[in-house]
Amino acid sequence: MTTLYLLIVVGFVVWFVAGHLPQAKGLLTKLTVTAGMAVLGLSFCYFTMSALVWSKLQRFFQAGNLHISQWLYVFMVGYLGRYIPGKVPMVIGRWLSLQPFGYRRGAVFAAAGYDLFFGLVGMIIAGAGFAIFIDTIRSEYQWILGLLVLLTTVIVVYTPRTFVWVLNVIAKTNGNLLMPAKATSGFLACYIAMSVSYGCVFYVFCKAATDSSSVTASVAIASVCLSSVLGMVSLFAPSGLGVREGALVYLLGTWAHLDTTHAVLLSFSYRIVLVVAEFIFFLFVFAWHKLHRR
Numbered sequence: 001m002t003t004l005y006l007l008i009v010v011g012f013v014v015w016f017v018a019g020h021l022p023q024a025k026g027l028l029t030k031l032t033v034t035a036g037m038a039v040l041g042l043s044f045c046y047f048t049m050s051a052l053v054w055s056k057l058q059r060f061f062q063a064g065n066l067h068i069s070q071w072l073y074v075f076m077v078g079y080l081g082r083y084i085p086g087k088v089p090m091v092i093g094r095w096l097s098l099q100p101f102g103y104r105r106g107a108v109f110a111a112a113g114y115d116l117f118f119g120l121v122g123m124i125i126a127g128a129g130f131a132i133f134i135d136t137i138r139s140e141y142q143w144i145l146g147l148l149v150l151l152t153t154v155i156v157v158y159t160p161r162t163f164v165w166v167l168n169v170i171a172k173t174n175g176n177l178l179m180p181a182k183a184t185s186g187f188l189a190c191y192i193a194m195s196v197s198y199g200c201v202f203y204v205f206c207k208a209a210t211d212s213s214s215v216t217a218s219v220a221i222a223s224v225c226l227s228s229v230l231g232m233v234s235l236f237a238p239s240g241l242g243v244r245e246g247a248l249v250y251l252l253g254t255w256a257h258l259d260t261t262h263a264v265l266l267s268f269s270y271r272i273v274l275v276v277a278e279f280i281f282f283l284f285v286f287a288w289h290k291l292h293r294r
Contacts, residue, residue: 009242013268035208036273042201043277049197051075053190057115058098060183062107073289074098076282114179114187120232122191126199127225130218134255199224205270214256223251245271 055071058064066074078094095108179187199221206215231244245267252263 012242016264032208035204039201039205039208039273040277040280042197042204043274044281046194046197046201047076047079047278047281048072049194053187053194054111054115057118057187058103058107058111060179061110062103064101064103066101067292069285069288069292070101072285076278076285080278080282116232118187118191120229122188122195123225123229123232126192126195127222127229130196130199131222131226133218134216134222195225195228196221198228201274202270205273206266209266209269210258210262212256212258215252215258219252219255223248223255227251241271 051072052068054075055066055068074094074097077097078090091109091112094112095103095105098108099105200217202224203215203217203220206220227244227247230247231241245264248267249260249263252258252266253260256263258266
């Protein structure tokens, strides 16, 4: 199902770009080498931060003494696996990677459940926090409150099912069921910081690829964070591909007043750049991991 969905999304992108080649070429000519290196560098920082926080979350449920290169390798193996199999196989892949080091299934799945929860809440708080700075006067932007209610409802409905399943798995391994308040606050703060940094990467990309002065930091961060929430809870979309981009196009059109063609090209171009950054980062991590094993 996810593979079929992925093929449909890729087919749509190819068809759309083929019909708007002049605009696509114009966007690409604005992406200089300097801008590309800046986006790649910021992406590497974001991936490293995400992996380190994830490894800390994993160690919270079961202590371990893995080398940093091993943590990065396990994190990226699952991260790249999102695109075709989806999120559940991603978690299974990380469990299989950690199993040789003595990690229990319950510890891995517990960390995955909290990772999802903190990721959703962090994105919403970061997105909403910057969204209120976009325009606090004009009434037409008050619909953001309705969107936040919808996203909160999705979390309330979606997350408990995940947690019930995760808690059942943990119960069978005699692990911790709940985090203390201090640890919860600390991890949530880290995920909010990661969400903001993710939005900053998109902002740098937007400033390099568009001349629109309406694409401010608050617009970029709010748009990419809130659209990412919808991508995270999508069931069949690998890595939220298509769902996230569709929501991002709508938000850029509403807040930044970009025309649909420009917004679509900008959204999917950013995804392509991010995928390139992921693979380059993975190759670096893979090489470091192999050198460390010698």
